[in-house]
Amino acid sequence: MQANGGVGDQDKYRFTRVFGPGTPQESLYEETALPMVKGLFDGQNGLIFAYGPTNSGKTFTIQGDKGEKAGILPRSLSTVFNEVDERNANSQEDWTVWVTFMEIYNENVYDLLDVPPDKTKNEPRKVCKLKEHNGQVHIKGLRELQVRNLEEAKQVLRYGARHRQVAETMMNDVSSRSHSVFNIKLVPNRGSETDPTEPSQVYSKLAIVDLAGSERALKTKATGERLKEASNINVSLMNLGRCLEALRWNQINPNRVAHVVPFRHSKLTRIFQDHFLNASKMVMIVAANPNPSDFDEARQALTYGAIAKEI
Template sequence: MEGAHAFQVYLRLRPPHVPQASPALEDPFLTVLPPSPTASDEDIEHGVKTQVTIHPPSHHRSQKIETFSFTEVLDESYGQADVFAKTVAPILTGVLKDGRDGMLATLGVTGSGKTHTILGSRQQRGMAQMSLDVMFRSLGDKITLLSEAQIAQCNDAEADILDCPAFMNKVTAVVEPHHIPKPNSAPTKPSVASHAVTCTSSSSTKYAILMSIYEVYNDKIFDLLAPSNAARRKALLFKSTRSSGDRKVVTGLRKVMVKDLYEGLQVLGVGQYQRSHGETGSNDKSSRSHCFISLELKKLKRSRLDHSSTSIKEATFTIVDLAGSERARNAKTAGDRLAEGGHINKSLMFLGQCLEISTQSTVGADGKHGGKIPYRQSKLTELLFTNSYNPATEPQIASIIVTADPAGDFNATSQMLKYSALAKSSVNPRPPMQVLNGSRNVSATSQISQISQGSGISGSTAIAMTSDDGVSNNGRPESAMAQDAAANMIAVLQQQLKQAEGRRLEMERKLAEANQRCLQIEREVREEVTGDMELQMQLMQRKMLNKLEEGVEREEEHLDRKLDMLKRTLLESNDENDRARDVEIEQYVRELEAENYALRTEVQSLKRKRVNGDSPLKERSLNRLKF
């Protein structure tokens, strides 16, 4: 246990809200770093990633690149079953086999996936349902209900302990049954059969499972299994009891004894229905309270000497779905919702302080925590650090899943990462000269500028690194931190290069598409223009032919009239002198008739051509159009 952190802190990244057709043009602010070169061989072999960096959007006033370390980073590819295997399965083994208390909590900005992780969706179940499944699978027919005497023996918190059918009767007297989610319609996937634990206890050992669900709303504790009118809800007391000594417990809770998964899901459904929800600008079904689901395991061992007496050993697994921190501007809340938001943010700020102390100092070999945790500031921290998870008393197993949306609110997410990460470091982009003049980080700076030059980054754009206070915050020598930060920076730059390459390819694809479209449009315009021109030409041609025909007809009439006149003159003339002139005139008449015949033939040929659609004029115009 020496040097171990009090909590395992996992960072879970949620997938994008809607699948993106093309990569976003704005860089995502969060980047998962490849497995650290200083990680164990096993972690490297399994590709375990533990660090992320965040770089502020270009318009942000600070351009500090920060690196955060976690127990493990569960990226967007991790489904509910993978998350269960990593975070919950080891805790449940401790609870079921060794009788140790355990806690799992989700923490994150509103809408980042806390409730999805704990309670799942219509398609996939969450950590709560899977935990119940594993518990019932592991204990099988060793599950029993507590007798009156046993209830009296272990009930020091004035709890209202009852079995599931009696509980459901009480609930349905107050709540319309169709409002409560039905276990039959709950998803059965993913399967967790492989995580069942083999308990090697004697056949006479039995187990009872008691469920209680409560919420911390506006710094008060309310029982979610005791439905009542919202106005008449009575806050529960959190106090020490006869047998709990200094340790405070929530008193007067309703606790339901469940004997199988169906009953467990029924109880969970009632709690889910009763929990305070509201619509905010950031999430249309936002949890407005911190919800505690407590699964108490009572191990009942009959005494060998006195069969009537039973020893009861208890272990509790608490699942906590915290409300999300939110910025009033983004949440667009007012009135009650705004006040709720204020309470949520205040309690999370206190939790942040406690976490910062507990994650960044370590627990010793005795399991005791090094730093003093200021948990008395709010009900939430008091419940979390004295009741659900108590690092001061005995080694326990606790995991926190920090959920984050890499495309979400930068400020809120970076704040969340700051107080939940196990370690952090930062890099300040500054001109190299400025830092080289500084006193403390000269060696670190020169190392990084060397690396920067090696990676092809020019001197003027090379990023120099300095830690905020010049002292490593996880006790490592500064030069090692500098090397880590330099390696991180290179990884970030490589990642950015990869993204830039992706964007270049995408732009090229879009350019090719645009060119193709241009060609298509040009073809369509050509066809349209050619069609119009043809129509215009046919009209012009028709007009010209009409004019020509009219001219020919006029000419014909004129010639006919002239011929008639000449013929008449010829018939009326008798003398000799006139005869010679008559021959001349006859000759002229024949010539005129031949000319008339030629003109008629031409008109006929033009008419034929018009019918066939051929036109020398049209041909000429079409040739001019070919551009």
């Protein structure tokens, strides 16, 4: 990547794989997410991020479109139910699948599966509160739905996606103004005892995250509510980067006083503290817009992505 300093001044980054703009969605899924989805059935938790500047293709990577253009999330659901159906039919295993779908918007957590407020009555959206119990963060008021087949799961996904906060900016006609998080939990079916809110009953879990894109107000010409949204997005992404840096520093300096990892500085990192600290597998898909005007944003995304690879 050519840096601003001129000829010979370059930043070099090392990643597991580099995918070109013509990469089919199926190939991207098989190389990045499929092993983690399969790992759910071996008790392995996982976290998948799509990270990068605004208008770099993150939502298309996660959500995609119909048919061959389906993204990582619908393909993950398809794999989960294919595995569940096969294992339930051919063995003594009996699994149930539970999902949640939320967004972090202006540093508040909202349930995307909740009934939307009545705008004619000026009803506010219900904010979900974060609670900590036995060292784990729980989201009070977040619905956990059991989905019995792929079609039910896709209906839930479509319903939640319709309620996500999006808006038009100078950089993107349909810009995501929030971080969205879709959680898949695999729970052994124990009849009436099955409780997806009880951590001891959850066999494994996978979080698939479409991060809102970093952006500069100078380029987006954002004002008012759009400017507030952008500020909150940038702050939470910056804190994610700081958490990655602190985790990496602690890892390569085991004999020195550990740096404090600032998980509590944003809702995003606090929610995923458990994934970072308890041996979840993590994949960060870094989307980089090749437009020269987006150099600074792309450079920052690549830097944090390279740090994440080393954790």
